[in-house]
Amino acid sequence: MKINHRFSIIFPIIAVILAIPMAVWAGGGGGGQFYSAGYYALVIETGLVIGAIFLGWLIKEKMGIHIPKLIQFPFLWAMCYVALRVILQPPIPFSLLAMYMGVCTIAILLYCSLTVDSWKDFSHPIAVMLREDHAKAKLSRYATFLIVPGLIAAQTYNQMLPSFGEPIELRTVHPAPPASINVHKKLVTLQTAENPFRIGDDGEYLKVGDESKYFGQNAWVDDAPKFLQQVKEGGIVFFGTAGCFFCHGDNLDGKGPFSFAFNPIPANFADPGTISQLQETFVFWRVAKGGPDLSREAFPWASAMPPWEKHLVTNEIWKVIIFEYWHTGFFPRTWE
Ligand code: HEC
Numbered sequence: 001m002k003i004n005h006r007f008s009i010i011f012p013i014i015a016v017i018l019a020i021p022m023a024v025w026a027g028g029g030g031g032g033q034f035y036s037a038g039y040y041a042l043v044i045e046t047g048l049v050i051g052a053i054f055l056g057w058l059i060k061e062k063m064g065i066h067i068p069k070l071i072q073f074p075f076l077w078a079m080c081y082v083a084l085r086v087i088l089q090p091p092i093p094f095s096l097l098a099m100y101m102g103v104c105t106i107a108i109l110l111y112c113s114l115t116v117d118s119w120k121d122f123s124h125p126i127a128v129m130l131r132e133d134h135a136k137a138k139l140s141r142y143a144t145f146l147i148v149p150g151l152i153a154a155q156t157y158n159q160m161l162p163s164f165g166e167p168i169e170l171r172t173v174h175p176a177p178p179a180s181i182n183v184h185k186k187l188v189t190l191q192t193a194e195n196p197f198r199i200g201d202d203g204e205y206l207k208v209g210d211e212s213k214y215f216g217q218n219a220w221v222d223d224a225p226k227f228l229q230q231v232k233e234g235g236i237v238f239f240g241t242a243g244c245f246f247c248h249g250d251n252l253d254g255k256g257p258f259s260f261a262f263n264p265i266p267a268n269f270a271d272p273g274t275i276s277q278l279q280e281t282f283v284f285w286r287v288a289k290g291g292p293d294l295s296r297e298a299f300p301w302a303s304a305m306p307p308w309e310k311h312l313v314t315n316e317i318w319k320v321i322i323f324e325y326w327h328t329g330f331f332p333r334t335w336e
Pocket residue numbers: 173174237238242243244245246247248258262264265266267273274275283286287290291303304305306308320321
């Protein structure tokens with residue numbers, strides 16, 4: 001049975017269609033940062049797939065070397081594993097990896113059993129190993145039936161072995177915020193408050209999302225637009241007045257020089273799991289009140305995040321928040 005060659009063009013088209021949502025997702029929710037880790041990973045992955053297809057074609061069609069399906073199988077499987085485990089960004093949890101690898105295994109088996117011949121190619125060596133009576137088959141039979149149970153036994157033993165590591169602390173990273181907070185004798189209602197420094201060129205309130213036009217621009221020039229002037233002042237708080245960077249890092253990635261001393265570690269604002277998931281007023285609450293105001297859910301309250309209302313004025317807190325979003329290219333969450 002031969003597959004019609006004219007139809008093989010459909011596969012790359014399907015691959016491209018599947019790659020589009022992945023590319024959008026790899027952008028990381030930020031304001032179209034084409035240099036994010038996700039894009040690099042996507043480019044490497046695509047290159048790997050095209051390279052593998054080319055290599056397969058070269059070996060089979062040009063060099064005339066036949067690689068048995070049973071040998072192709074572990075090679076393809078390992079390639080899928082490397083792509084999902086090492087190259088894919090951001091990293092995925094083990095449960096998801098196991099699921100994806102299950103799908104990959106089925107796909108590779110489908111490929112191996114595409115035609116009667118290819119299935120024979122795949123299964124024949126296994127049948128020989130299981131059935132035949134000559135010395136070689138016997139040897140590989142004994143080896144297989146010793147090695148496979150041995151590996152399973154070793155894995156089981158390792159899993160059952162008691163570990164002496166610290167117990168895991170389950171902690172709600174983003175607990176429910178209070179309805180309102182009192183900062184410098186002013187009541188701030190978190191549902192309705194707005195960042196007073198989120199202002200556009202006309203001095204009006206800048207809708208969330210519209211600030212993307214300022215992303216990547218220099219905030220430190222003299223004739224910077226109003227919004228970028230707030231960004232700059234926020235930057236001065238971050239690196240100067242408050243020194244947030246000692247914990248949250250120069251690149252806002254939570255890797256400041258002090259960060260390694262703390263558990264929980266300082267938040268990584270460059271990760272899509274922190275400020276981009278939060279409303280601006282939630283961040284305001286966290287910066288103003290710090291670790292000490294964490295609610296019951298956030299047990300064990302071991303956060304080193306200082307309550308900045310004791311060291312900064314309200315305006316400085318709002319400005320440093322503007323700076324954090326601008327620097328990372330994320331938008332605060334809104335309810336619209
Ligand atoms: C002494 C180290 C330290 C300094 C300095 C510090 N932080 Fe933090 N910060 C932390 C730690 C640790 C956490 C994570 C634990 C938590 O959520 O309370 C955190 C969490 C946060 C969060 C919550 C993020 C989230 O996803 O919930 C925000 C926002 C934040 N910091 C902003 C700031 C700002 C702004 C400054 C400077 C004005 C600052 N931090 C200075 C240690 C620090």
